[in-house]
Amino acid sequence: MPTILTQLSTEPLTAERTWTVEEIPVLTASVSLPTPAEGASGAAARRIRRYYQLQSRAFLRYCQRWLLPEAEAEYRAALTASAPLPQLRAELSYQVTYNEGGLWSLYTQSRERGADGRTLLTRRGDTWDLASGYPVPLAAFFPRRCGWKKALLAAAEAEIRRREAAGAARWNEDWRRSLRRRFNPENFYLTGDGLAFFYPMYALAPAASGIPVFTLPYGAGGPALPVRETPEETAAPPAR
Template sequence: MQTIYNKTLEDTMYYRTIPVFVYKINYPFFTTTCNADAGRQISAYYAAEAKKTETHCREDLFPLAVDSAGYRPSNQPPFHSYTLDVVYKITYNSACITSLYMEEYTFMGGAHGATIRTSHTWDFISGKQFELKDFFPDNPSYQQSIFENINAEIAKRQAAESEFYFENYKELVGNTFNPKSFYLTPDGVVIYFQQYDIAPYANGIPEFLFPFKMKNALHST
């Protein structure tokens, strides 16, 4: 079993007296009763990724914010600080398996920011990640089955007018599908798409639950 602790890298960066860029990067740190070396390895992975993101903030995004703020020497109208925020959610944590997703929200001016989601499902015995195909045993055509189920679900949602998708969503589902874009929940596997992949911004990040054979897939690992 894993215990998760939150760690954070954060700073407010100034140009003259103007806070032009603010970042807050949350990331997980793990202890585990399964394999301590695997726990350290996985924790080190997230610490390194957080440090990379912090370097990106300081070396790439902060200069862009300074350039924008430099056009307002008197800070009138007041400059709206650019931001980068990273949060994560643990979606499954049982025995020696932990699944989570991370969302990086960046605002660099404009009407709204952008969110990018990444996800990982870890085996804390081996220290390796599970792949999506691990949860579709004995189905070599699992991706085609996924597409068919997602397209059918989208059609239902559109018929109910609960969500709206681009007209050519069937083509887009196939073109933008990423086998790494999944996470586990106690109810099954959730496959997701990024903003704008298959639907307008207002839809956020579309998600699709596959509750099939979840327990069997986990017990076979």
């Protein structure tokens, strides 16, 4: 019987590229994404390795297609104004947040400077089933027909009101409407404390707040981690 993978050991997959204009560096992009550690085999390891290899290449293509023209324009404007030459930088990194019981969860996050000079953060959540080698959808952590979206939105609204009352954060005036309109069921990851779901930067709050993240604890009325059978549990009972 094949071994059921309960955890995934990974190491960073790194890459860096610098673009120049007239032999002057104007843009540097760096990537650090996970890849299964040397010796990891099986369908899950192959799919995960391939997935983040493609994400790395896609990010570098994005930098070349969209950020490089902006960097070149800033370079030429600086030359005209006899100002210091800019060198823009874009980064893509990751953080593993859960790695137990056959579930491997993380988020990847890019950081770049926008045309207006402000930093833009973009986050993406991934949760993998190590037994099948495929991503797990958000709905899988809730009972059927339980109204999980309503529960998540209610938890986010309660947390926003709590932070408002404590004076711990500022929110956009239309955050109530954006809470529902900007909700994306793909924007989540698991943590040891509960299921974390998040919104894009600027969707609910000013830039200083970064990416708004809310966590719904596991347990009654909340998300539940799937119970996975061990090989001993799935084996046939001994003959009598």
